[in-house]
Amino acid sequence: MIVAAGAGAVSASPLFRRLLSGGSAEAASKAEDARILQLVLQLEYTQVAFYQQALRDAGLGGELREFARTALGHERKHLAVITQALGAKAGPKPTFAFGARTRSPDAFRKTAIELEDIAVAGYNGQATNLTKGTLAAAAEIVSVEARHAAWVRALGGAVAAPDPVDEPMTAAQVVAGLQKIGLRTS
Amino acid sequence: MGGETTFNRFLATVDRDGALEEAGAELELAFSRRRLLGLTAAGAGAVLLARAGVGRAAAAPSATDISILNYALVLEYLQASFYTEAERSGALSGKTAQAAQVVGATERAHVKAFLKLLGSKAVKRPSFDFQGVTEEQRAFLRTAVAFEDLAVAAYKGQAPKLRSDAVLAAAVGIHSVEARHAAWMRQLFGITPAVHAFDQPASRGQINQIVASTHFVVAHPNMKGTAKPQYTG
Numbered sequence: 001m002i003v004a005a006g007a008g009a010v011s012a013s014p015l016f017r018r019l020l021s022g023g024s025a026e027a028a029s030k031a032e033d034a035r036i037l038q039l040v041l042q043l044e045y046t047q048v049a050f051y052q053q054a055l056r057d058a059g060l061g062g063e064l065r066e067f068a069r070t071a072l073g074h075e076r077k078h079l080a081v082i083t084q085a086l087g088a089k090a091g092p093k094p095t096f097a098f099g100a101r102t103r104s105p106d107a108f109r110k111t112a113i114e115l116e117d118i119a120v121a122g123y124n125g126q127a128t129n130l131t132k133g134t135l136a137a138a139a140e141i142v143s144v145e146a147r148h149a150a151w152v153r154a155l156g157g158a159v160a161a162p163d164p165v166d167e168p169m170t171a172a173q174v175v176a177g178l179q180k181i182g183l184r185t186s
Numbered sequence: 187m188g189g190e191t192t193f194n195r196f197l198a199t200v201d202r203d204g205a206l207e208e209a210g211a212e213l214e215l216a217f218s219r220r221r222l223l224g225l226t227a228a229g230a231g232a233v234l235l236a237r238a239g240v241g242r243a244a245a246a247p248s249a250t251d252i253s254i255l256n257y258a259l260v261l262e263y264l265q266a267s268f269y270t271e272a273e274r275s276g277a278l279s280g281k282t283a284q285a286a287q288v289v290g291a292t293e294r295a296h297v298k299a300f301l302k303l304l305g306s307k308a309v310k311r312p313s314f315d316f317q318g319v320t321e322e323q324r325a326f327l328r329t330a331v332a333f334e335d336l337a338v339a340a341y342k343g344q345a346p347k348l349r350s351d352a353v354l355a356a357a358v359g360i361h362s363v364e365a366r367h368a369a370w371m372r373q374l375f376g377i378t379p380a381v382h383a384f385d386q387p388a389s390r391g392q393i394n395q396i397v398a399s400t401h402f403v404v405a406h407p408n409m410k411g412t413a414k415p416q417y418t419g
Contacts, residue, residue: 070380077383120362127358128351136346140384143338143365147380150369158283160373161366164292165359173293 033134036126038091039171040138041082043119046178047075049096050115058108064155068108071148072114078141099181109156111181116149118169118177125168214223247303248349255353256309257390258360259300261340263311264402265333266293282323282374289330289367303353313404327375334368336396339388353355 051072054060060068083090086129124144127135150160169177247255269290272278278286301308319325341361348354369379388396397403 011221041347070378074380074383124358124362126356127345128354132346136342136387139358139361140386141387142362143342143368144380144383146362146365147369147385150366151373151379154370154373154379159288160293160370161289161363163355164295164363166362166366168355168359 005062016106022083028129028131030131033130033131034086034089036129036134036171037082037086039126039174040123040141041086041090041092042077042094042178042183043122043174044075044079044082045094046096046181046183047115048072048079048109050098050182051075051097053098054108056113057102058105060105060108064105064109064152067148067155068112069153071112071152074144074148080142081137095184096182097184101182109152113149113156113158114177115181116145116152118174118181119145120149120166121169122171122174124166125170125174127168149181229349247353250347251349251353252304252307254306254344254348255300257344258341258357259297259308260312261337261393261397262293262296262300264314264397265292265313265337266297267314268316268329268333268402269293271314271316272326272387275321277321278323278326282327285370285374286326286330289370292363292367299356301319303356314402315404316402321411324375326369330371331368331377334364334371334392336388337364338368338385340390340393342385343387343389343393 038106051068055065055068055072098111101107120142123138124147126138130138146166154160175183269286272286273283273290316329319329338361341357341364345354345357345361350356365385372379
């Protein structure tokens with residue numbers, strides 16, 4: 001089950017309609033993999049755009065800047081493999097409006113924690129819906145997102161791994177979370 | 187490679203009953219000492235168990251899943267004992283001491299959850315000899331980085347092999363927590379928390395070989411009364 005039925009908060013772009021349609025308790029399949037890849041494509045697009053803009057506008061310095069540069073490099077590679085896996089089915093690059101979230105180091109750090117936590121929960125939430133081969137590939141990405149989340153938490157002096165187990169998110173929750181941060185559709 | 191390592195010998199030879207009880211009592215003791223961020227160990231265990239379908243009349247795990255869960259349990263025993271011993275040694279300070287406390291409590295919660303899940307099928311806790319690395323902060327951090335990176339690779343290697351969706355859902359939720367720990371320990375040690383864009387998995391054989399090479403696992407636990415005391419702090 002990749003989404004809760006009737007995700008009201010989700011905007012009605014064709015991409016999201018396709019993404020969120022159907023899919024209750026579907027067994028893992030190639031088609032289901034492709035639908036899930038569309039979700040994580042949105043995740044990775046959002047992360048790339050967020051780090052790019054923050055590096056330009058947030059006045060980042062020191063280790064926080066190093067974190068942003070490192071994370072951006074990783075997210076670009078994630079985006080590349082997901083785009084490649086989807087081929088012609090990959091949706092268009094969305095637009096973004098991050099507002100104040102990319103305009104100060106503090107706002108950047110808080111948003112980065114939120115965004116990386118959404119990424120971890122989003123990938124984890126799809127684990128049981130993926131074919132085993134795609135699951136293995138996704139597992140190589142999700143732990144890197146978790147490393148980012150812990151790193152940026154530690155940079156703020158916070159407890160870097162507060163929970164004993166990471167709770168998953170549904171696709172609808174992921175999309176709502178990304179939209180709250182600044183994902184807009186064209 | 188890997189087949190007849192210390193770890194595998196241990197897994198093959200342990201006597202299960204009794205040790206379970208002993209481990210459980212020790213964990214209760216460890217946890218009654220403190221609450222962690224408002225979340226008790228029992229609470230953490232309950233979350234994991236709920237995720238794994240325990241208590242909802244779930245089907246018993248398959249033989250494959252039991253084998254993988256026991257393998258994960260031993261890695262969790264290793265980590266939990268390591269952090270507990272480091273905390274007791276009193277050698278850690280500042281942010282490192284705080285991290286060891288938080289991460290240790292989490293690893294103990296993982297052990298507890300796996301013990302509940304496996305019931306009488308759970309393997310016994312081995313004896314560990316950490317050879318002094320829990321008694322000095324830099325040595326502790328270096329070892330913690332190695333353990334956490336190892337745990338990430340181990341869970342990643344096994345996740346696609348799990349049969350039960352409920353067990354898989356719990357395992358991925360632990361896998362990403364181990365990655366958070368790895369990054370945290372790396373940051374405290376002063377090295378890059380996230381080196382690569384893609385974390386690679388490791389097979390059981392690879393993991394066993396690495397763990398065996400540390401000589402941290404005592405091959406025949408609890409066989410002699412003359413064994414070195416486990417906690418030296």
